[in-house]
Amino acid sequence: METLQALIFDVDGTLVDTERDGHRVAFNLAFADAGLDWHWDEALYGELLAVTGGKERIRFFVERHLPEFAARPDFDALVKSLHATKTAHFVRLVEAGQLPLRPGVARLIAEARAAGLRLAIATTTSPENVDVLLRASLAPEALDWFEVIGAGDVVPAKKPAPDIYQWVLERMKLPASACLALEDSVNGLKSSLAAGIPTLVTESEYTHGQDFTGALRVLPDLAAVTLTDLWNIFDGTLSST
Ligand code: XBP
Ligand code: MG
Numbered sequence: 001m002e003t004l005q006a007l008i009f010d011v012d013g014t015l016v017d018t019e020r021d022g023h024r025v026a027f028n029l030a031f032a033d034a035g036l037d038w039h040w041d042e043a044l045y046g047e048l049l050a051v052t053g054g055k056e057r058i059r060f061f062v063e064r065h066l067p068e069f070a071a072r073p074d075f076d077a078l079v080k081s082l083h084a085t086k087t088a089h090f091v092r093l094v095e096a097g098q099l100p101l102r103p104g105v106a107r108l109i110a111e112a113r114a115a116g117l118r119l120a121i122a123t124t125t126s127p128e129n130v131d132v133l134l135r136a137s138l139a140p141e142a143l144d145w146f147e148v149i150g151a152g153d154v155v156p157a158k159k160p161a162p163d164i165y166q167w168v169l170e171r172m173k174l175p176a177s178a179c180l181a182l183e184d185s186v187n188g189l190k191s192s193l194a195a196g197i198p199t200l201v202t203e204s205e206y207t208h209g210q211d212f213t214g215a216l217r218v219l220p221d222l223a224a225v226t227l228t229d230l231w232n233i234f235d236g237t238l239s240s241t
Contacts, residue, residue: 004234005178007112008168008197011123011151013184013204015105016133018125019049020205022090022099027054030086034078046206052124052187053158055083087126094132101137102202104222109138111227113145120148122168122181122192124158127151148172160190165197180234182222186210200233 012018024045031038040048040061051060058079063070072078093099112119121130130151134142143149148171155163169176176196183189184204192199193214201215202222212218217233219225 001235002175002177004117004180004231006118006120006147006172006174006180007230008120008122008165008179008181008192009146010181010183010185010188011121011125011130011133013207014102014182014188014202016099016101016137017204018090018094018099018129018133019045022093023054023086023125026086026090026093027058029089030082033085034082036082049185049206050187052160053152054086054126055079056158058082087128091128091132094129094136097136099133099137102204102221104225106138108222108225108227108230109145112230115227117227118172118174119146120150120168120172121146122150122164123152124164125151126153159185160187160194162191162194165192165195169195169197180216180230183215186212189215198234200230 009015012023016022020042024040024042027040028038038061048057048061051057059070062075069075109119123130127149130149131143134146139145148168150164150168150171155161155167157163165176165181169179172179177198179197181188181192181197181199183192183199183201185207189199189201189212199215201212201218203210203218203220216236
């Protein structure tokens with residue numbers, strides 16, 4: 001049995017519940033700025049979350065609901081421009097303090113650091129979003145706490161592909177079996193499992209009830225989870241909770 005050496009955190013839905021009141025709002029503001037009458041309500045956004053990556057999500061929405069728009073010669077440029085505007089809005093929302101950490105996250109990270117566990121991030125969200133979320137929601141110096149931050153377009157294939165977790169493992173120089181991934185979604189779980197990483201799931205607003213087969217444990221959040229619990233979940237000794 002390997003010894004746990006590192007925690008690899010997903011971001012959206014795991015560190016912070018960002019999707020409904022953060023990313024979704026930012027997308028809608030970007031569409032309005034561009035004079036587009038597109039509006040992603042909470043239900044539609046829940047469907048679109050099947051696709052990870054903001055640019056990929058916009059493309060998926062247009063190709064499915066506005067196919068003629070997707071045929072425009074400037075479509076790719078428009079997607080990039082919309083996404084850049086969306087990211088600027090998201091950063092502003094986070095800086096305004098409107099998206100707090102999920103329960104237990106700050107405490108668990110502090111316990112992990114005190115115990116000498118190595119920390120990393122593996123996310124499909126854009127690097128700018130990780131930076132602002134860690135700085136504004138965790139601590140101004142929190143970026144330094146994570147040895148490796150794998151985010152957005154650094155890999156060709158986003159979750160559920162394993163690429164982002166493999167990218168992080170390579171830079172951590174750790175075997176998958178010495179790490180524990182913390183995820184919130186079926187796409188994230190598929191990605192970490194495909195990279196061979198034992199995974200703990202905390203369900204988020206949009207992912208409650210998804211099929212988390214293969215997770216070591218599925219919990220509502222980290223509010224009652226101590227580092228000792230994580231060790232016991234990792235080595236399989238935690239009684240069922
Ligand atoms: C969640 C995602 C991201 C965000 C939007 O990432 O799929 O695409 O929804 O962020 P994770 P961007 O759960 O892996 O943290 O618009 O920057 O992609
Ligand atoms: Mg997530």
